Amino acid sequence: MSLASLIRSLEEVFRGSGVPSPRVDAEILAAHVLGLSRTDVHLGGGMEVSRADEERIRALARRRAARYPLQYLTGECEFHSLAFLVREGVFIPRPETEVLVEAVACRLEAGGRRPRNLLEIGTGTGVICISPARALGWNAAGTGGPRVVATDISFEAVETAALNAAKHGVENLMQFAVGDGIGFLKGVGGGEGFDVFVCNPPYVAASEIAGLQPEVRDHEPRAALDGGKDGLEFMRRIIPALPSILAGGALAAFETAPDQAGAVTRLLREAGALETEVVRDLSGRDRVTIARMA
Ligand code: SAM
Numbered sequence: 001m002s003l004a005s006l007i008r009s010l011e012e013v014f015r016g017s018g019v020p021s022p023r024v025d026a027e028i029l030a031a032h033v034l035g036l037s038r039t040d041v042h043l044g045g046g047m048e049v050s051r052a053d054e055e056r057i058r059a060l061a062r063r064r065a066a067r068y069p070l071q072y073l074t075g076e077c078e079f080h081s082l083a084f085l086v087r088e089g090v091f092i093p094r095p096e097t098e099v100l101v102e103a104v105a106c107r108l109e110a111g112g113r114r115p116r117n118l119l120e121i122g123t124g125t126g127v128i129c130i131s132p133a134r135a136l137g138w139n140a141a142g143t144g145g146p147r148v149v150a151t152d153i154s155f156e157a158v159e160t161a162a163l164n165a166a167k168h169g170v171e172n173l174m175q176f177a178v179g180d181g182i183g184f185l186k187g188v189g190g191g192e193g194f195d196v197f198v199c200n201p202p203y204v205a206a207s208e209i210a211g212l213q214p215e216v217r218d219h220e221p222r223a224a225l226d227g228g229k230d231g232l233e234f235m236r237r238i239i240p241a242l243p244s245i246l247a248g249g250a251l252a253a254f255e256t257a258p259d260q261a262g263a264v265t266r267l268l269r270e271a272g273a274l275e276t277e278v279v280r281d282l283s284g285r286d287r288v289t290i291a292r293m294a
């Protein structure tokens with residue numbers, strides 16, 4: 001069978017199962033099995049696919065049609081133009097989270113101060129701390145031990161983030177910890193306090209989880225999504241503890257649901273934020289709240 005007809009037939013099946021981007025997913029699965037890039041798949045439609053490869057692609061496609069997440073099938077996802085490893089049990093990075101990384105980078109640049117270190121709670125695949133580590137070139141500094149501390153309550157997440165740090169050449173400046181929240185972190189990072197804090201917490205209201213896409217609802221870790229009754233429970237626990245772990249003048253950034261920016265701004269003010277700002281995602285919805293702490 002030609003690659004082009006195989007992709008067309010997968011696309012049909014995916015469309016019938018309500019897969020949100022049927023063509024792209026068909027191309028990505030074929031590319032994954034055949035060891036090609038998506039561009040190769042585009043250009044190589046006339047190529048013959050062997051029976052064995054066709055069967056391997058169709059086996060993955062059956063799982064995708066049952067709404068199993070694409071990224072768990074390929075073991076990979078893209079964030080900020082970089083490839084990251086991901087697997088079942090670990091939250092799949094979302095494109096809107098790139099806004100958080102960019103907003104932080106942009107404020108650090110405007111402030112003209114090179115931060116000494118960064119803390120992330122709830123690191124998942126590590127995307128939001130590995131990108132700044134690379135961008136800030138902390139690896140080039142070479143001395144002073146770990147500059148980036150990444151934690152998660154999930155062991156699978158921390159293990160995946162550590163693999164991703166190695167994949168992107170920043171493992172020497174990272175320290176990973178498995179644990180709940182912030183309380184267990186006292187003294188980590190040299191005890192001097194962190195200059196930057198980033199967090200994409202679980203923020204979906206518990207009652208809304210049943211209405212999410214099947215990929216998310218049935219296969220992604222609930223602990224990565226469930227923010228309790230109104231989605232804000234994690235923030236209510238973490239934000240008041242921030243002053244105990246941040247250095248004076250630190251930058252703290254949270255991703256939130258669009259209707260949570262006001263509540264998170266208030267929590268940050270109560271915790272001593274001097275300035276706060278809300279940044280929108282590409283669809284124009286409030287997505288990130290950033291504060292300069294006292
Ligand atoms: N930072 C990653 C990203 O942006 O793609 C993952 C974000 S995911 C929405 C939230 C993460 O917080 C999950 O990896 C979850 O395991 C972790 N988490 C949930 N509760 C936690 C807790 N009490 N302490 C630390 N991490 C927690």
Ligand code: GLN
Nearest residue numbers: 200201202203204224225
């Ligand atoms: N935006 C995510 C979703 O679509 C939720 C992420 C989170 O809770 N941090 O499911």
